[in-house]
Amino acid sequence: MTPSIRVPRWLAFLLLIGLPVWGATLRAAEAHYQVQLVWGTDDPNAKSGDMKVLAPEIRERLRQLRWKSYFVVKSEIASIPAKESKRVALSDRCAVELKELPNGHLEVKMFSLKPGSDSKEVASKTMSLKELAEGKLIIYAGDSKDRWDDAWLVIVGEDKPAAPPKP
Amino acid sequence: MSLKSDYPSASDEQLVAWAKDGDTEAFEELIHRHRDKIYARAMIMMRNEGDAVDLSQEAWVKAWQRLRQFQGESSFATWMTRIVINLCLDQIRRQKRTRAESIEELEEESGGVERQMPVVENNPTEGLETEELRRRIDEAMGKLTDAHRTVLVLHEFDGLEYKEIAKRVGISIGTVMSRLFYARRRMATLLQSLKRERSE
């Protein structure tokens, strides 16, 4: 025979309203962003077989730029705890650090990395969380140092969170 | 008299006058009007998109910096093409020459002009549509050396006289003449072989 557990009414009430609140808090506790290092080139072929072609829906949004091909060098989902920052190393030369600011903006910092020395912050830009939730992207880009005429891009956008579990 | 906001309807001369006063919108309208031509000229010279974009943009920067020097002695488009050509020439000089190019220059200068002269057929491109013609001419020009293509472009597209070409490129008039002849001979040969390919 299963022993019964008597739950105080106030506790039952709290559990009822607390669960969804807890779920929402859990979602807000970590924000998820997709960070991609992308190579822009006129070469139709990727440098290595590991590189995938950039998703067409993002590629279309780069139509103002002139490169014919875009390949994803690295793609990461950065999970950022509330009030904390998260650094994502994209290559041995660059990293980004993401942080949600109290003013409702995402701060994205670019760091250049050099072996044997500290990383150096080279840029810091923000975009409102509202715009990111609408699907907008914040992008850093520059001329490739390795190949004349190619470019690198770091593309940051919100990663749609998984739906919270139903109570 | 054009309204200052009516940039698309304004003449080049009016836009230049406004741009000289610091009106960047007027300058942007000039860029919009002439950018493809300037880019195309850089593309013919440099044969790759990256260099052509880079040098055409640089030409616009130079134009902005030197706008006060432009007094309307030629059309704005002509003035711009000369800026971009000069930038292309500087770039070509900076780039390495291939051995193959040197050999071709030696052939030109060794006095083989009349012995190797092909008969320039009447209308080697008969029956071709304009766009196809442009494409084939572009293809043939791509096969010329930088040195030969440069004199051909300056003479045929920019309409420069021999002495102006000589001064611009830094060679003698005699060299201009022999390079131009060689370039034309080579173009004729290339276009004839393209015609033969087409009819095969």
Add this chain to the structure above:
Amino acid sequence: MKTTEFTLDLQAYVDGELDASHRAEVERVLASDAEARALVEGLRQLSELVRTHEPLARVPESREFYWSQIQRRIAAAEVAEGREARPASGALNWLRWLAPALGVAAVAVFVVLPRPSAETTTLASNGPVEDAVSMTFRSDADGVTIHWIN
């Protein structure tokens, strides 16, 4: 057999580069030399063909982005030369250097108001000298903001 010099004279004749007496001399030869006439005609036709079929090309970048790149270069050139920006005209400003008294090297800051079109494109360069971003390009229609780093 034509000499190289005469062949080039024929070319110069086609190109209108000969003086009057030299031209007359060439025309005397042409009157009796079919091969020379064929060469002159061939050179004329080729020149005409090339001149009237100049290869065309289109800038592969959008109007807005191409202009933004040029603006970036102009600003960078003015940074390098330490020149003061030209006075503003209309809604567009080339802004002045930041005061050296701030203890940072001056950078050009410029703002372009959105063009009156369905697509909003704005451009701003900002930030202190430590910020390597030289140009920002924003397209509302595409939902992207691109920060260009030198």
